[in-house]
Amino acid sequence: MSTKDMSERPTTVLQSLNAAMHRLMAGDSRVVVLGEDILDPYGGAFKVTRGLSTQFPDRVLTTPISEGAIVGLANGLALRGMRPIAEIMFGDFVTLAADQLINHAAKFRWMYNEQVRVPLVVRTPMGGRRGYGPTHSQSLEKHILGVPGLWVAAPHALGDPGSLLEQSVALEDPVVFVESKVCYGRFLTRPAELRAEEIRTARSPFPTLHLTHRGGSPDGVIFCYGGMAPVALEAVERLRDVDGIRVDLVVVAQLSPTPTDHLEALLQRGISEVIAYAEEASSSAGWGAELVATIEEIRASIAPRRSIRHLRIGGAHTPIASSKEMELHDLPSAELVAERLLECF
Amino acid sequence: MSTKDMSERPTTVLQSLNAAMHRLMAGDSRVVVLGEDILDPYGGAFKVTRGLSTQFPDRVLTTPISEGAIVGLANGLALRGMRPIAEIMFGDFVTLAADQLINHAAKFRWMYNEQVRVPLVVRTPMGGRRGYGPTHSQSLEKHILGVPGLWVAAPHALGDPGSLLEQSVALEDPVVFVESKVCYGRFLTRPAELRAEEIRTARSPFPTLHLTHRGGSPDGVIFCYGGMAPVALEAVERLRDVDGIRVDLVVVAQLSPTPTDHLEALLQRGISEVIAYAEEASSSAGWGAELVATIEEIRASIAPRRSIRHLRIGGAHTPIASSKEMELHDLPSAELVAERLLECF
């Protein structure tokens, strides 16, 4: 999708995803959708599945409250040639499906010596800022990164969530598709002032979006994904408009495996002195850490003597409070991202 | 424990742990041990619980095959003032307890506003090299690092596993205690040629062991933990004896939260040009990544212009094969660690 498309007909992340779900089900009778409370008229807790059960009653299955079994069913469906899309109502409950993801879905293809494929997608909304409290606001994706055989992808409002979902379903391997619950209502849009370029490769099919200021190299870069994309973009704009600092933005869609080749391509374009990694979870042992380590490995080979100031910016290292004020205080805001970067200049 | 103690009466990791379990149960009637197949004469799959049920029949509970409930029970016990030690027979099954660890144990204290404590320990053996195949050989601890409120500790044969367990039980918070199944039979020993120093702080109570060559600064450092300690030590010895390269060894016991203060102390002693992180799991999004990121943050503040070559060395990014040859080929050996380091000099 180009910037132009987006301006022609305003589309929200939710609409984009919902339309993709409809296209997927209409285009391929192997697609089966399952999850809790997904039947119309309710249409799912966040409405991504709305309308599907009316259109495709036989292939839309509302399940009991059994997150483990939901992913287990999807495993069985995928092994037998179907294309299941499972929904876990809140990403916080992915813990209940951890065994099915790690010890079943991710392993089958390799441990069965490439004799099977497990093309399943588990969609789930993550993130806070909605006042849902400690068990309904987390960004737990860091705990399922680095699983051999498991893809983790995250759509965002600066990209094309629906296409990303279609790509995920088209993959032959299991994908956890991490949506941001605060972004469902956002319109798909990209800032006109920044030049946008997408990197995608055969090895890392989910695109990395690189937003650059025109003219000259930037003072720094922010890496982010998913629900942090609008936050980081606001920080970029604030730094430019208020502080006169030009910071590029990189929005990653492929969280795992690490899109090392994309990162290499980015670093080949120039190595910033300051790179920030903005994520909503506490950054301890998280996505940003993996990026720092990978980027350091790349840097060592292309610029062994250079040093980069790496800045992980994440949420507080505590559970997420119900209290609105505490929650917003503890999750990384555009102000915080901008301030932390400013400290480096 | 000092090096001397160890040489006086040879003790294995298993003996050290088993003795600590006995001491813990004898010393505190609040300690309850639960897990699968832990009753005598069987005494647990890896025998760490051997003898306990004979000595303390009322407080040693063999459970059904219910890993989630085992940790759930431990949560309830801990909330009500007991000191449960739960065993998960193979670390691979920690996925089944992920929800109890992440959404219950780790959260209670903070989300209940410090009104409760959850002093539980979940012991579990991780790691391969035993030919147990894809679901009984993994090192899954990377997936439970970075959980606010959850400690992860790993004993090793260069330290004192039993004391580490006692420390874990004494903590007021939940601890996952990651044992190495290949190390149970190892004798506790430290190489006499290296100077050993332990770092421990109030904030990071689990000790970091620093083994240094005498005289002058080293050419590099290897960080490792658990079952990789003997492997990394062998690499250090090989590098010294075969290649004439002096590499320090740091064995971390506190995997999460990251012992940032220990790392700071180490970096204050000197910053190596090459730092390797040896872990048995594939290093993608793993323990080593967190260390790289943290060490880079520390380096930026104490030596902003220096650059470190960070080298993550882990297992293949695939499941772990049953085939002995394939398994050993795919897990990081002393040769591999030494070779990867050699490439940097």
Added chain:
Amino acid sequence: MKTGERIPLCNRDSSPNELYGLMFGIRTFEQSLLDLFQRGVLAGTTHTCLGQEATAVGVFSALNLELDCAFSNHRGHGHFLAYCGEAELLYLEVMGKPGGVCGGRGGSQHLQHRNLYSNGIQGGIVPVATGIALAEKLKGSGAVSVVFLGDGTLGEGAVYESFNIAALWQLPTLFVIENNGFAQSTPCALEVAGSIRARPEAFGIPTTEIRTTNVETIRNETSRCVDAMRDGAGPRALVLHNYRLGPHSKGDDNRDPAEIRAAWDQEPLKVLRERLDTTEVQLMEAAQTERIGRARERALAAPRYEY
């Protein structure tokens, strides 16, 4: 922790009037939450127990409130109020204020006060409650551990792991299974196969099933379970059938309005009120309305977090 005026609690000797009063207090509290949401005063989410007050009052009035432990679920305000009556602390908590029972950290679904706990993960609380029963048994305290689960929560495997262990070890766990007809938007028939009652029974747990909104019946049956458990008879299950009068949380409700109307004819307050003296009921209602109102106003006036 500073606590305001409490709602009077009930026990096994409480009169129908008193039971009614507590149920009415809970009803008033829950309705005021929906109202506060509509007025935009509350954020996040909340699950009210409208129509299910008899469970809260019936069960807690049968317990020893000093001794026994309870683990509640996402729909826990009634349980909390029947346990300790601290309406103000609960208001503050739901409002996310520092004075709340968990300092606003937990919010509606994550409460802790003395021997009462709740968490927002369906099913996960059941093994924890079973562990609490084990702890109390090992300590010889004589306490029982009560856990609340809805029909929908019977979908979670953790429930059955707990049934098995509680039965094997003869732990004093009371599984209160409340079938309110729905799990969120999903009717019971689409999420529960076979028989609810047969499930704990399959694990050897003696199970009482009651299809009533009569709070006294619930108190009596709970008392029988609790007494047996305190005598060392092992776990018990109580299957209660009622109807959720309000929306699942605060949002859409796609159920048949006629079905909901019919349920209002059998709801626990109405059923009990018909047997009581109208004047006394009115007095009691007025007193509770005032009490809850005071708690609400004090909570509304209390400071929020500031950074």
Added chain:
Amino acid sequence: MKTGERIPLCNRDSSPNELYGLMFGIRTFEQSLLDLFQRGVLAGTTHTCLGQEATAVGVFSALNLELDCAFSNHRGHGHFLAYCGEAELLYLEVMGKPGGVCGGRGGSQHLQHRNLYSNGIQGGIVPVATGIALAEKLKGSGAVSVVFLGDGTLGEGAVYESFNIAALWQLPTLFVIENNGFAQSTPCALEVAGSIRARPEAFGIPTTEIRTTNVETIRNETSRCVDAMRDGAGPRALVLHNYRLGPHSKGDDNRDPAEIRAAWDQEPLKVLRERLDTTEVQLMEAAQTERIGRARERALAAPRYEY
């Protein structure tokens, strides 16, 4: 995949002689594994089905081996051999050799061949098998999905999530629950509360319980279940009782030797052999011993991975 000589399979028409032959083949295979372990030829671990051969042969002889799917557990060699007879491929797999059915990656507990799968996580395979049933139902293939679980595996919550869903959606899943008296070192009484049979029944799954080691009875009861399922009657459970004659894996066995000896009197091969002609049995045994022996020798001679 190159396949060597196969063990002859059985179907619903197979004679007692043929059924015996297949069971004997499995027995021979399993015993040879324990022997290879003792000789240090095998590494890792293995779980043999000594004493449980009638389950493997009884169930698979009732299936349509071209069509139906099966998910096996850690104790799956018998299931594998009764499904496809590929002894050499299984030997190679257990030996971790490139020619194994999964190239030596999976090993004993992680097998995959055509419509047969296995995995080493207790319980986790049950929802997967249920998903397989769903796939086949959606495709209208007419296939049923069989899953094997032991008494100990009834401890896992995933099992009950699957019972519920299979029953709700009337999926063609056959839950074969094999109570061999033990889970690893733990006797059934310490890990299974209440009634095994009542567990699937509580979810509305018609359940057949048989206490026999007679392979023909098992084949008949399986056939009835499978026929009903193929007619769209929804899931079925089969509870089988037998005894594990060998150690849990290859290690210690702390059970009462008298108990084990007694079980040898009722084990499925002995029970069937008593009804057969001795000469024919001897011929069959000799032929199987030779076949399995050839497979083993070929596997032993095959190359290992080299790096």
